[in-house]
Amino acid sequence: MRIRQPRKQQGSVLFDAPGPRARWLNRVLGVVTPIVVLGVVGLFVWQLDRKGQWAWALWEPFTEAKVWQSFILPGLKNTLSAAVVAAALALGFGVIFGFGRLSERRWIRMPCGAAVEFFRAIPVLIMIFFAQAGPPVIADAFNRSIEPISAFEAVVIGLTLYNGSVFVEIFRAGIRAIPTGQAEAGYAIGLRKSDVMLRILLPQAITTMMPVIVSQLVVLLKDSALGYVIAYEDLLNAGFVQVKSNFNNLIPAAIVITAIYVAINLTVSYLAGWLERRSRRSRKSAAVPLSTDTSALLATPFSKGPNT
């Protein structure tokens, strides 16, 4: 492994202290960029103005407690409860299938791997659609009938299956990131396989995995907005349907709802970053924490996981 040298500022390596020409160019770009950005934003604002979207009547509802109490906060509560329930179930799914995928028995490893690759390869939305419409049909095939699946349940099932599969990959990578000497030391003092897993690998892997698990929660929270499509009354629905149908103010509602989503997700992302910095310093694990960016982790299907 290549040891990465400490680097204070990303930009500073790529360019020298600017000379006279570079300073001049940078100054020009420093003026042109804001002009272009303000131009695009200004065009948008101007178009909003032309369509009368700055009228106070459209924004005024957001100053009323009633609007927040009866639409936005219940929507936020539904979004968060779907996300929290799905996160808990997905973690359980991840642990069970993660152990399954790491199993030495082929007949356990293969089906677990197939299930994970399947759920990772298809869109969450078609899982949500099928989770809602499918179970009654399947029950009917067996001459039974079941209660209709609620929108909440469908969203939770879809989110659990997809994010659970991502957690499986995170879990596997976390265990594999522990230097092999750790497990060997365990076997050397006579621990069994299950003891090595539970007492040596898992505790260290948790420190390693924590940041990336938290950053995956951002993905989960964002995907909970898919509930909108099956009329789950989440935050998105509250803004784009309920508030809008009462006050006919789609644009202001969209801006407020976006701000809420971004604020929550930035907070969670920040938490993930903080955890990463903390576990990088921590000496509880022999491995460095996994990157919070899952795109490298999920890169190739059927992979044996990153080799470390």
Add this chain to the structure above:
Amino acid sequence: MDWNNFYDKLLNFGPFLEHSNEIWSGFLATIRLSAMAAVLALVLGTLLAAMRVSPVSVMRATATMYVNTLRNTPLTLILLFCGLGLRDTLGFMAQAAPTVSGYWLAVAGLSAYTAAFVCETLRSGINTVPIGQAEAARSVGLPFSQSLRLVILPQAFRAVIAPLGSVLIAMIKNTSVALVAGYFEATATMKQLFDDVGATVPLFFGFAIGYMILTLPTGLLFGWLAKRMAVTR
């Protein structure tokens, strides 16, 4: 036990084959959206990554703000805003035929969203390029734009082929959300068939396999490319 019913609901691929024309055009629409959005997202994402490492602080701040906002907003919200906000309220592309405007609004929303992820992936690729490369580029007198274009980015791209592949796969799956912007693709077709002929298991698996045919080879191709193009150090 009604075995005919059992067969129809759980095993009969008949309806899937009967509607193969609609399903084919649904997936074709998915591919058209993916291809266009992938190209635009790559271009915009590269531009954003270049801005994020540039010496001009205003550029860095702009790109950072863009990435932080787009990455933390649900895609459903973005595409819904494209449909309901940009078209229906603000009148962008309102005169175009619904199929045309739906396509371009979905392309706009999807590529704007994906560009943020491309930018972050590329930036992590720039981080893997050894400092010596940048220093060497500077010492032979290359200015920022040339050292980025000729030395840093080519190596950064090759380092992140596999992660870019997973961004692309995520984007292909995300095309399923385009139905909220009014674009009719494979997932919308599936929903329609669920309503028309019922949500049978074969129908679901048929569509799932359709998506897997798009995503799994993409992942394997990018994995292979990543190995082939890896920078030997």
